[in-house]
Amino acid sequence: MNPRAIRRIPVLLYHKIGVAPTGVRNPRTWVAPDRFVWQMNYLSRRGWRCITPEALAAHYRGEKEADPDSILITFDDGSRSCYREVFPLMRSLGLTATVFIVSGQLGGRAVWDRNPDHPDDELLTIREIRELAEAGWSIGAHSMTHARLTGLPPGEAEREIRESKRQLEEALSMPIRTFAYPYGAYAPEHAGMVRKVGYEIGFTTHYPEQGLYAIRRENIHGEVYALRFLWRFRRAKRGPFRDVEA
Ligand SMILES: [Zn+2]
Numbered sequence: 001m002n003p004r005a006i007r008r009i010p011v012l013l014y015h016k017i018g019v020a021p022t023g024v025r026n027p028r029t030w031v032a033p034d035r036f037v038w039q040m041n042y043l044s045r046r047g048w049r050c051i052t053p054e055a056l057a058a059h060y061r062g063e064k065e066a067d068p069d070s071i072l073i074t075f076d077d078g079s080r081s082c083y084r085e086v087f088p089l090m091r092s093l094g095l096t097a098t099v100f101i102v103s104g105q106l107g108g109r110a111v112w113d114r115n116p117d118h119p120d121d122e123l124l125t126i127r128e129i130r131e132l133a134e135a136g137w138s139i140g141a142h143s144m145t146h147a148r149l150t151g152l153p154p155g156e157a158e159r160e161i162r163e164s165k166r167q168l169e170e171a172l173s174m175p176i177r178t179f180a181y182p183y184g185a186y187a188p189e190h191a192g193m194v195r196k197v198g199y200e201i202g203f204t205t206h207y208p209e210q211g212l213y214a215i216r217r218e219n220i221h222g223e224v225y226a227l228r229f230l231w232r233f234r235r236a237k238r239g240p241f242r243d244v245e246a
Contacts, residue, residue, distance in 0.1 A: 004062070005241070005242055006059070006242070007059075007241070008240055008241045009056050010071050010072070011056070011215060011216070011218065011236060012072070012220050013074050013075075013203075013217040013219045014031060014073070014075050014076075014086075015075065015221075016079035016082070016121065017030070017079075017081045018031075018033065019032055019033070020222060021118050023115075023118070025113070026113060027222055028222045029113075029221065031220060031221065038229075039220065039229050041093065043071065044095060047069050049069050049070055050070075050071060050096045051070045052096075052098065053074075053201050054177060054200060056070075056201065057177075060212055061212070073090075074098045074099070074100065074180065074203065075098070076100045076180055077100070077110060078102060078105075078124040078129070078142070079123065080121075080122040080125075082097070082124060082132070083124055083128040083131070087132060087135070091135060096136040096137050097138075098139070099132065099137060099139060100180040101123075101129065101140070102164070103142075103143070103144050103163070103168045104144040104145050104164075106123070106125070106126055109122060110122075112145070126171055126172065139168065139172065139174065139176060140180055140203075141161075141165050141178070141179050141199075142179075142180050143160040143161065143181075144159075144160050144163050145160065146182045148183050149181060149186055149190050150185045150186065151185075154189060154193075158197070161194055161197055161199075162197040164179075177200040178199060178200065178202070179202045180203040180204075181202065181204050181205075181207075181214070184206055185204075185207065186210075188246075191213035191246040195212075195246040201215065202214050202215065202246075204216060205219050212246065213246035217236075218233065218235060218236035220232060
């Protein structure tokens with residue numbers, strides 16, 4: 001009844017880096033480049049080191065303890081800014097990230113986040129994703145269509161979870177072991193599906209954590225200025241991790 005408590009590893013969540021165009025529907029998903037540069041410099045100067053979700057899973061399963069300076073930096077959706085803005089900066093600082101890809105939109109557009117007055121955001125191409133992976137980034141799945149799983153019948157939700165893994169593995173010729181719930185939205189049965197179809201680990205955002213298959217992340221959005229970043233980063237490290245059955 002009382003699951004083992006394990007030292008927590010902070011996990012940060014970003015979407016895209018750039019200046020939000022005026023009138024865009026979700027300006028908070030954009031983090032201004034100067035803010036992002038400040039945040040990455042801060043982590044790098046303080047000696048934080050990026051690990052993979054697989055290393056995080058091994059730490060939480062008690063198989064291989066991660067160093068105390070370990071951090072996981074994640075990007076949802078696979079915006080091309082990950083390749084254009086984020087990758088060169090992080091590489092120069094010796095940092096890496098994990099990017100969660102919508103498998104039905106490889107090299108496509110963020111059609112789920114449509115704005116009447118702006119073109120849909122461009123998404124990473126297969127070639128760019130491969131290059132990130134070769135440079136030490138991790139690639140995870142973020143469903144097939146960016147569907148809100150909690151609004152789908154169970155069979156369709158499971159299909160989104162299962163097929164995004166299969167499609168990415170086929171397109172990228174690499175194992176996909178990590179899943180992030182679109183909008184962070186999940187119910188306990190979805191965590192069970194993520195485990196069942198063969199992922200090692202799953203990530204949510206503000207929803208309650210559910211062991212290895214729904215790990216919480218600290219959302220670093222566009223209104224997170226320096227002090228707020230420090231506060232959120234402190235919160236990301238707070239409290240032990242408790243594994244529970246998915
Ligand atoms: Zn998303």
